[in-house]
Amino acid sequence: MLGAAASACASNEFTRLAMPEPITEQAERVLTLWQGSWIAAFAVGFVVWGLILWSVIFHRKRSEALPPQVRYNLPIEVLYTAVPFVIIAVLFYFTARDQNYLNEFSDDPDVRVNVVAFQWSWQFDYPQHGVSVVGIPGQDPTLVIPEGQSVRFHMTSPDVIHSFWVPAFLFKRDVIPGRPNDFEITPTKRGTFRGRCAELCGVDHSRMLFKVKVVSPAEYDKFIADQKAAGSAQ
Numbered sequence: 046m047l048g049a050a051a052s053a054c055a056s057n058e059f060t061r062l063a064m065p066e067p068i069t070e071q072a073e074r075v076l077t078l079w080q081g082s083w084i085a086a087f088a089v090g091f092v093v094w095g096l097i098l099w100s101v102i103f104h105r106k107r108s109e110a111l112p113p114q115v116r117y118n119l120p121i122e123v124l125y126t127a128v129p130f131v132i133i134a135v136l137f138y139f140t141a142r143d144q145n146y147l148n149e150f151s152d153d154p155d156v157r158v159n160v161v162a163f164q165w166s167w168q169f170d171y172p173q174h175g176v177s178v179v180g181i182p183g184q185d186p187t188l189v190i191p192e193g194q195s196v197r198f199h200m201t202s203p204d205v206i207h208s209f210w211v212p213a214f215l216f217k218r219d220v221i222p223g224r225p226n227d228f229e230i231t232p233t234k235r236g237t238f239r240g241r242c243a244e245l246c247g248v249d250h251s252r253m254l255f256k257v258k259v260v261s262p263a264e265y266d267k268f269i270a271d272q273k274a275a276g277s278a279q
């Protein structure tokens with residue numbers, strides 16, 4: 046059964062080049078950049094392997110006579126200086142373009158979440174509703190966000206540097222004391238996903254885990270209402 050499950054998603058994972066399945070609009074862009082970079086790397090690789098193979102075969106030792114000795118070849122030297130510059134310029138262009146896209150903010154995000162990363166868990170505040178979810182090590186908090194709506198994260202830390210990482214976002218960002226960081230996503234797939242701290246932050250770092258639940262907007266409203274009811278009942 047495990048084998049069947051593995052083969053069912055093998056093709057996808059193969060074309061994603063081992064990346065997790067993206068669950069946000071932004072993650073799809075990251076995946077495209079990842080795939081494009083690999084295609085460029087493979088193209089360079091095939092040219093290099095081809096040239097190696099060609100010189101191994103066509104310039105193999107045929108006799109004891111010394112082959113013609115040459116000192117330099119200007120066109121080839123200009124070529125192998127210029128081509129890497131072009132490759133780097135292209136990679137730089139796409140990286141800079143996508144970085145700018147990932148750092149974009151909408152004027153008025155649908156959902157705001159204030160993330161507090163602390164030793165050693167997470168607090169998710171929903172300032173639009175006065176609702177908070179707090180975790181402790183071994184009791185992972187769940188971040189609930191609605192599908193198809195823009196979600197702005199505002200991240201702070203009261204102690205040391207942490208890093209907010211949801212593998213399915215194909216994205217992580219440091220949470221630095223005294224230096225709030227923001228980013229925005231729009232979830233595109235429902236489900237429950239893992240999140241963790243990606244910056245060694247002390248003894249219980251490995252237990253600094255959380256869950257991300259992407260739900261329908263109606264379920265999100267219900268979650269907020271339930272949290273409010275639970276909060277006012279206390």
Ligand SMILES: [Cu+2]
Nearest residue numbers: 207242246253
């Ligand atoms: Cu941490």
